[in-house]
Amino acid sequence: MTGSAMRMRGLLKKEVKHVLRDPSSILIAILMPIVLLLVNGFGISLDAYHMPVAVVVSAPEEATRGMLQAMAASPYLSVQRAASVHDAEAALTAGTVRGILVVREDVTERLRRSASWPARVGLSVNATDPNTARILEGYVTSALTIWLGDAARELRRTPGGGIDLEYRDWFNPELHSADFIVPGVIAMVMTMAGTLLTAGGVSREWEHGTMESMLASPARMIELVLAKLITNFGLGIGSMALSVVLAVFLFGVPYRGGFFVLALAASLFLVFALGLGLFISTVSRNQFVSSQLAFLTTMMPAMMLSGMLFDISAMPHWLRIVTYFVPARYLVSILQTMFLAGDVWSVILPNLAGLAAAAALALAATMAVTRRRLD
């Protein structure tokens, strides 16, 4: 066995034993992803169900019953009758309802006579959160439109040609936000796990003094780095597999892509994350500082700038440029595509290239900074 191979074997054996006997690596690779996925996957929900709406109806009961029934039938709305506009506004201010619908007494009259169209219905919405406000407006509008169509048919009137919008929701027809968010969370978890594994590992060796003995031995720096990379790579892939399994079986996110590309993307990204961790631990030889740095450089960018939650195209131009330097962005894009759409090469290939570049950069930086000497 050549010298280098023997040394590598020894180092790898040591790393594997470490992982098996020291719980912290297992915690980072297994427990942390589970917790993060559960918390983020269930906790972050962009869906809006059963949004309470107060309805003030001044028109006679029979005329508007159909309208109110249509609204109550919608799973997105939860209709509450309010006695007066004043009461309804009080409820809106207090936050017990998200919107107020005011139906005037002449609404049925006006509907009956197409000359006096449109019939006006007032909707006030709590727009503190503009996204939810818009969603609520959409729900109400669609509920009313459905009812309008039915009412018109009943009165044997056609509302006129107009536009008939046929909705088809690609990739995510049930509009589950979890299907969108969970792949993004997987990317975030991967960055954190990968970086923390190596950042903590090397710093610990510095703190315990074993790094000095290693440096004083014939082991070459590249062998030390490789041994750590390989072991933690194995852990990282295991972590990734676990996350994907959780996503599919616990959250019910469909997976429509192939597995080879997934493995490739995961590998490249892991190399980047592990390299970043090694870099951090070279820069700071203190375990505590390393973990802090690891969190800062991975969690925040992954959450904010990777497209996991917030749409990149909605960001200002300069920030969009910045996101090109956040490799999590590439992984999020790939994952979202592969989970919901399948193998779309025109999206996957450029992102893979980005990941490959990030991995190469991280490795090169680590090799450059990690020197055999203590200085």
Added chain:
Amino acid sequence: MTGEGKGEHQRLPLPLREGAGGRGCSESAAAVGASQSTDPSPQPPPSRGGGADGAPPGTTATAAQPPPSRGGGADGAPPGTTATAAQPPPSRGGGADALPPLVTIAGLRHCFGAAVALDGITATIRPGEITGLVGPDAAGKTTLLRLIAGLLRPTAGTITVLGHDMTTDAAAAHPSIGYMPQRFGLYEDLTVAENLDLFADLHTLPQDLRTTRIERLLRFTGLTPFAARLAGNLSGGMKQKLGLACALLSRPRLLLLDEPSVGVDPVSRRELWAIVAAMLAEASGQNETMAVVWATAYLDEAARCARVLLLHQGKLLSDSPPDDFLAPLKGRVFRLGLAPGVARRAIARQVSRNPAVLDTQVSGDALRLVLRDGAAPPDAASLGGTTLAPLPPRFEDGFIARLAGDAPPAAPEIVITPPRTGGGPPIVVQDLVRRFGHFTAVDHVSFTVQRGEIFGLLGPNGAGKSTTFRMLCGLLKPSSGMARVAGQDLLTAPAAARSRIGYMAQRFSLYAELSVRENLRFFARVYGLSRADQGRAIDAALDQFELREAAATTARDLPLGLKQRLALAAALLHGPEILFLDEPTSGVDPLMRRDFWARIGSLADAGVTILVTSHFMDEAENCDRLGIVNQGRLAAIGTPAELRARVRSAALPDPTLEDAFIALVAQASEPGVQAA
């Protein structure tokens, strides 16, 4: 387990840059080569025959000591030549001429940023002997060893190891170097056998060679029955032995040991030395050249080395065999017997003011004096004692003589308000027990400390000293037993009781970012001194502890001795009656240590009760009474003189405290129980 001493000596400076541009460095670059022998003592005569140092036990003395050549190879080549001087020749006949040195250091200078760690070192390391690298903390020992091992690149100067210039060609020398860093450097998650296996893999030992060597090393270090134990569960001494075994696996030609025996129990210390000496002997027997550099702060180990490099604040004070080092002290060391019952410390203070006396040290019930160069021995009675008898000089005396120079060390006078008297003994400990899971750290310890007494708890790291301390101070709850300070259990005592004690933790526990004055102010406030008292106390502290010039310096930048003084000052601000000092002098140079004990002595004479822990056995002579602790048990209590007398025998006519420790611990443990 209790973290005693762990990391205490680990002062890994985070290296900043090579410091090539630092002003401090480049200034003296020109002086390189001219600044070597700072040794002020006269050159010992060159024709010292072999064996003049009496071949101290365990070392293989080279047959003839070569004339002390300043930085040259044995063949007198000028410093700086690399390949020619260091080529190991085929075995010269009879070994009468010393083999050429394995390591040549010329004009070495190393800086960390602006801080100068090593300043103009020129020396050689010869094969076949143990070279001691001696000096207190921050002297530069670790830096020098790391430079020799090729882990750092020197700022200036050259190091040549086995013919390779470590600045450019370090990788070629690496396989022949075995380095054991100061910190344990072992994988605590792996077993003993797995650790050895890993290092065998790293040194690419073939399988058959590996098995024989590992088996042999395990036998040598006595670790065979523990081969399957996790390295983290070994005792301190065993960990060091394992580290040594890992370093010896590859049969290095140059073995660099950085304080391998620090804090370890005395028995293991001697065993470590024996292992290294045996390896050396074996190598010489097989005509392989092997050299060992043993860095230590223990001066008794230094005396056993064949040659000693004495470092102090980065400078090489001396490079000579111990005997040559001590030659200028012949006839200057005396023992002043004292009448029983006199106040030793008061007399010591008085004696130290005598112009003929350079250094005074309390030693049991006598004083040990070192006279100035050329001074006539004064009359015993005039000094206040009974008899004056000459003594052979010790290594520490030589060190003091070098450091003290001509200026007499000022005897500090501490003026404090005498504490309240009355009440029972200030410290009472009875059957104290503390367990951590299955491990018993403190096992039925009982002792009492009288008012105004200095009581020492003496024992190696992991013996349970700090744990006992913490229970006394109310920082840890005992598993059973009683610990009372000033009549109260501090675990539950109100703040008033706590304000009567002062505590100086291991490693000083100062705020590194605050200045000296700010630290003092903080502690004054925390102890509840009123505004007026604060100002007065801080002023008094700055004066009495000579901290005024450094009052604005950040604590982190203080030298070790000043940090120690600051910590002591902070612990005394509120005028406590009882003082707890946890390993207060570890790593400090002898001068500072003297200063410290003088201060403590005056405090004790003024009535303050002091409880000290230490693992430096011989420092404990300064205590009034001692408790010897080992593995959680109190093996013996008594005055230093009593303890030594207990083990005096025909074989050991003049035992040191360390001998006493070993013997008393052996007596105390049950027969048949193997000490792990």
